[in-house]
Amino acid sequence: MYKRKRIALVGQPNSGKSTLFNQIAGFRARTSNLPGTTVDFSITTVKMAGEEHEVIDLPGTYSLEGMEPAERVAIRYLLEREVDVLVNVVDASLLARSLEFTLSLMELKIPMIVVLNMMDEAERKGIVIDIQKLEEILGVPVVPTVAVHGKGIKELFEKLDDARVPEEIPLQLSRLLREEINKITEVLKERIEFSKFPIRFLAMKLLEGNTSINELVEVDKDVRRMVDQARAKIMEVAGKDPHDVIHTLRHHTALSIFEKVAQVKRGRRKELEYKLDDILLHPVLGYFFLTLVFLVLFFLV
Known part of the structure; x- marks a missing residue:
């Protein structure tokens, strides 16, 4: 007996995410939106190997701090709705830049698959990617595709049952960041009875000053005061806002992963x-x- 899966496609603009969705949906897509918003996203129901699944094409966003209405819809959906499999569609020809967003999505602790789309464009640029090594580093399945030609879609659906929550996110935080995030996490565990997303993720986003989280989650004054004190402490030591410190770490980590898994040759x-x-x-x-x-x-x- 199989469980119908809700599969959310999420990725940066121009990653070929909607092209992948259109290849999956054909003419069977319908539109929907979140309450209180006017931004639509596409939904389809698809049957693969006798199993029926719901696939959602969320608006493209560069990060989980998006300020544009379409980006906020994607973020709200991921934070408010139950998602069985998160499919992060990545432009393989811009892998280093795209992995920064992948690292952010991993913090949501949703079973995940990374789709390396536009592999033909990466090949033209002379980029050779070690898929197996990338899987080992990220801890989730990686599927190469060329969505515009329908390549890799069958393999993607075959991997759905292999989607998993990464055991460890390859983001090396400083000791100070780890300590402050752990402190906030422990307090939140005592104050919040139920959360649809990981408490540690919430703690990190509060520390970053993420506006989307601040709008979706109510925390008391004591927690706010603790977060403000942690932010001030990090700014004093690092000389930068915690958001910038963490963003820089993601950037360097993404570059490091790219250097380990990719070779750039003459296209x-x-x-x-x-x-x-x-x-x-x-x-x-x-x-x-x-x-x-x-x-x-x-x-x-």
Whole structure:
């Protein structure tokens, strides 16, 4: 007996997320929105291997701190609704930048799959990605796709049962950050009876000053005071706002992961350009082709 899964597609703008959704949905998509919002998102029901699942295409967002209405809808959905599988659609040709958002999503502790989309574009850029190594580092399944051609979609659905919550997020926080987040987490555990998202995630977002969390969760004055004191302490030691400190850590971690799993070689297009350069700039052949061009122009005139 299988359980119908609610699968949320989330990713940065231009990652090919909606293209992937359209390949899955065909003409069977419908639109919906969250109460109090006018921003729509698309939903479809799909059958794969005899199992029926609901797939939601959330608006693209660069982070969990989005300020635009569409970004806020994506964030609210993830924080308010029950999601069985979180599918993070990533532009493989911009892997280092995209992984910053992936690291943020991992903090939600939702069973997750990373889709490396636009693999053909990555190949054209000469980017070779070690899928298995990326899976080992992130601790979740990674599926390569080329959504525009429908490649990898079957493999994605075959991996749904393998989606998992990462045991450890590869983000190396400083001792001070860990201590302050742990303190806030322990207090929140005592004050909040029920939370749809992890208490540690809430503690980190309060420390970052995340406006979306502040709007969705009510905490008492004592917790606010504790968070303000922690923020002030980190600013005094680090010389930067906790949000900037954590964002910088994610950025460096994403770059480090990229360096471990990817190699940048000459893409096919670049190989052709280099070969043409070698011929046209050759000390002997170059003059021959230059003369040929002048002769063609002379006869054309």
